[in-house]
Amino acid sequence: MPTLPREQPESAQPHQARRTAESFGTDPQRYDQARPGYPDDLVMRIVTGSPGPDVLDVGCGTGIAAGQFQAAGCAVLGVEPDARMADFARARGLQVEVATFEAWEPAGRMFDALIAAQSWHWVDPAVGVVKAAEVLRPNGRLAIFGHVFEPPAEVAGPFAAAYRRVAPDSPFSDQPARPPLEMYQAGYAKIADSIRETGRFTDPEQWRFDWERSYTRDQWLDLLPTTGGLTRLRPDQLAEILDAVGQAVDALGGRFTMRYTTLAATAVRVGSP
Template sequence: MPTIPREQPEPVQLHRARRMAESFGADAERYDQARPPYPDDLVARVVAGSPGPDVLDVGCGTGIAARQFQAAGCSVLGVEPDARMAGFAQARGLQVEVATFEAWESAGRAFDALIAAQSWHWVDPAAGAAKAARVLRPDGRLAIFGHVYEPPVEVAEPFAAALRRVAPDSPFSSQPARRPLETYQAGYAKIADSIRETEQFGEPEQWRFDWQQSYSRDQWLDVLPTTGGLTRLRSEQLAEILEAVGHAVDALGGRFTMHYTTLATTAVRTATR
């Protein structure tokens, strides 16, 4: 998800930040419980636009998206670099192979759809789309998607200030507290460009799904530790940030509504291989 905007595609080459990319399993159970699922309409649209039920989930994490695709009748194989996240997903019935997508061996297997839910920014952009083309069947669908959300300014500003204070060396500390949706849309447009460069897909499409979710103070403080900017902080650093954000949510009456936009870049593998 970006569950916070700092997890969207960045000018910083996040795919090179392997320690951060593989840090989310520090509390896999919290991650699975706190992060929101993906819009049912998105899942249905991917399934309907794929030639069959075999799905490869790149960076499957704990299996949030994978379970949704399983519920829609798909057979899902996950690829996940963090063994702790993979183990959590496996314990809940998902087949997962532990590897980065770049290093993963398909062993001749092919798929009807390849999805990447909140994870493509951890994949080398020069290699990801080309490898996706190699493992998709003709007319198979590539679907890269993730959540965009900006907390209310009354929550975002105290969070950004606390992060700058306790972790000034974090690559996210220099980011603004809030950014416009167009910033994220530009990131997904770059993904479309990398897909076009392979010359193995039809013209990419951009999908958008708007929705909202209400968070209590405790619910939001459960989400924050699962985000890339915070997973590797020391406990005292994290506690200071959560305290600042908790006070901010309290000042709003203990609850706020988050307006989400789930963006997707998707394209169909051409029939000529």
């Protein structure tokens, strides 16, 4: 859930914004190369806190998170609505079934963990947590997580100004350059509430992992087009934004350090299947 730009406008019902949700598969190779992975501590905490190795990855995309769980010894099944992303994930050795989570048929299969890496906002909240409980074994773990980006103001400001200039009618254009972390924490608190309300999980926990990554100009300009506010822009609009951001990074010496916070809402399935 990056802050620059966010994956979906705050006012929208994200799971209904299918054109945006399915726009990330336009260039799956770029998406896979540019998008960051997840903290190893998060992955291992989920693995060690689950009763077995069978993992369902909801909205697996190109398999970024799934690959980390496979490397940790898990058997991962991905569910992905975009066939282009699914094909890319299959090419890297992931088993993937093409469907939205809401329409996906488990066919009696059960899992030790269900993860959603930066994808749960595309799932209908009236369906998602209940269905997760139905496919998790007793003591199985539900873990919903994603990133908050915090680029320096010297990069975030020119991006926001360029975006407002080239796409003034976009629902993304009225966002602040650097929305506060507390806004995203509140979003994960809401997810935790939805888990709690089912009565089928232990009291949810909220986890936080802070880390940093250095970006060159080219690396950052490679990542930006994979984020939700830019995937549906015209080429000329995208080029103008990237030019403005590139100049801003050049003014910082051609690179900068990004502060990441990875947030998670997680709970354990209770009762019989």
